[in-house]
Amino acid sequence: MTRTLYTLCGANPAQRFSPHCWKIEMALAHKGLDFVNVPTPFTAIPQIEGGTKTVPVLDDGGKLLRESFDIALYLEETYPDRPTLFGGDGGKALSRMVEGYATAVLTASLRKIITRDIHERLAPEDQAYFRASREQRIGMTLETIEAGHAAELAAFPAKLEPMRHVLAIQPFIGGDAPLFADYILFGTLQWARAVSPKRLIQDDDPVRAWFERCLDLHHGYARKVVAAA
Amino acid sequence: MTRTLYTLCGANPAQRFSPHCWKIEMALAHKGLDFVNVPTPFTAIPQIEGGTKTVPVLDDGGKLLRESFDIALYLEETYPDRPTLFGGDGGKALSRMVEGYATAVLTASLRKIITRDIHERLAPEDQAYFRASREQRIGMTLETIEAGHAAELAAFPAKLEPMRHVLAIQPFIGGDAPLFADYILFGTLQWARAVSPKRLIQDDDPVRAWFERCLDLHHGYARKVVAAA
Numbered sequence: 001m002t003r004t005l006y007t008l009c010g011a012n013p014a015q016r017f018s019p020h021c022w023k024i025e026m027a028l029a030h031k032g033l034d035f036v037n038v039p040t041p042f043t044a045i046p047q048i049e050g051g052t053k054t055v056p057v058l059d060d061g062g063k064l065l066r067e068s069f070d071i072a073l074y075l076e077e078t079y080p081d082r083p084t085l086f087g088g089d090g091g092k093a094l095s096r097m098v099e100g101y102a103t104a105v106l107t108a109s110l111r112k113i114i115t116r117d118i119h120e121r122l123a124p125e126d127q128a129y130f131r132a133s134r135e136q137r138i139g140m141t142l143e144t145i146e147a148g149h150a151a152e153l154a155a156f157p158a159k160l161e162p163m164r165h166v167l168a169i170q171p172f173i174g175g176d177a178p179l180f181a182d183y184i185l186f187g188t189l190q191w192a193r194a195v196s197p198k199r200l201i202q203d204d205d206p207v208r209a210w211f212e213r214c215l216d217l218h219h220g221y222a223r224k225v226v227a228a229a
Numbered sequence: 230m231t232r233t234l235y236t237l238c239g240a241n242p243a244q245r246f247s248p249h250c251w252k253i254e255m256a257l258a259h260k261g262l263d264f265v266n267v268p269t270p271f272t273a274i275p276q277i278e279g280g281t282k283t284v285p286v287l288d289d290g291g292k293l294l295r296e297s298f299d300i301a302l303y304l305e306e307t308y309p310d311r312p313t314l315f316g317g318d319g320g321k322a323l324s325r326m327v328e329g330y331a332t333a334v335l336t337a338s339l340r341k342i343i344t345r346d347i348h349e350r351l352a353p354e355d356q357a358y359f360r361a362s363r364e365q366r367i368g369m370t371l372e373t374i375e376a377g378h379a380a381e382l383a384a385f386p387a388k389l390e391p392m393r394h395v396l397a398i399q400p401f402i403g404g405d406a407p408l409f410a411d412y413i414l415f416g417t418l419q420w421a422r423a424v425s426p427k428r429l430i431q432d433d434d435p436v437r438a439w440f441e442r443c444l445d446l447h448h449g450y451a452r453k454v455v456a457a458a
Contacts, residue, residue: 091319100394165329
């Protein structure tokens with residue numbers, strides 16, 4: 001059976017940076033499921049099989065799936081004998097809260113910090129698309145966003161406090177071992193690692209130690225992405 | 230068997246306001262476990278059986294338990310045939326993330342909004358203790374905290390965005406039915422409801438609808454507390 005995951009990349013196909021794609025790359029690695037990775041730049045996304053506006057798209061032996069959380073639920077249901085991504089129904093429900101925190105708190109802040117860094121790592125045709133869509137979404141030019149990044153960057157570490165609360169109790173958000181909730185948060189921070197040289201998390205932050213543990217998972221799978229210098 | 234829960238109250242014993250006690254009152258109601266509620270003002274806490282600096286304290290047939298999360302884990306383990314508080318190991322682990330968000334985001338903000346309101350609902354001897362301990366903790370007089378409350382109150386609704394993300398998908402944080410994670414967040418907001426007349430959540434906010442659903446749970450158990458006007 002062929003299993004294909006379409007992910008997002010910059011001008012360099014090895015520079016995969018979508019937080020949502022990283023969630024699923026890690027989820028597939030967690031389940032021990034092999035797959036062909038097809039890095040796809042922004043303007044090539046509409047040509048992905050089946051038609052789509054977003055990645056990830058998973059083709060699991062002919063079955064097409066979209067939306068990272070839905071894909072994770074599908075993997076849990078389809079491969080129940082592999083390591084669990086949720087640890088039961090409570091874990092499924094509460095992973096939505098982790099997703100809410102990742103989206104509303106971390107992603108909202110990171111957009112103001114790394115959006116121009118993403119732009120710089122795209123091919124010219126993708127840059128045009130990205131500039132237009134992001135300037136409309138955020139309501140500012142990339143240059144204005146970038147001019148305000150320092151204040152947002154300074155405020156970022158405080159936003160990680162809920163994670164520090166957990167990591168003072170257990171090594172992973174999911175407990176003694178990672179769950180999909182870890183990959184939701186990891187994907188968000190890996191997004192930044194892949195495209196931005198800015199330092200978001202200090203070396204002595206427990207979130208840094210957890211992030212390094214995530215990079216070590218599955219034989220160092222996520223370290224292999226080309227990271228921004 | 231006698232089961233006793235020591236909770237925190239103001240000058241009026243029916244005005245129970247500790248967020249951590251509310252988590253356990255709701256957890257006991259969720260499990261369908263009867264208990265004798267002993268509302269206790271701040272300065273009487275050290276006289277609780279067994280000795281303690283904090284409430285809740287649960288005496289479960291002679292077994293003394295402290296710390297709300299530990300009590301919830303105990304109830305889950307001791308009464309496995311009653312409705313679950315966690316929905317499995319994943320739910321246990323991720324409830325810590327909900328606790329982290331409640332503590333670092335909501336409680337941190339509410340302290341700047343309702344601390345003087347709490348003070349006004351205490352008996353004189355408790356007021357003296359409360360003023361000294363809270364002014365030291367927050368590093369401001371109660372009057373200075375209160376003077377800044379309007380800005381904090383205006384910023385509060387945005388902090389609920391992670392909850393709105395979840396509530397757009399499912400009726401409770403725990404999914405189709407509440408889990409301990411709901412009670413963690415409910416307790417935090419019930420703390421404010423019990424002592425403060427300030428309006429934290431607008432009527433059209435999905436968080437308001439969820440809070441009302443929580444007030445309806447277990448035969449309207451939590452509506453019965455004396456709320457601030």
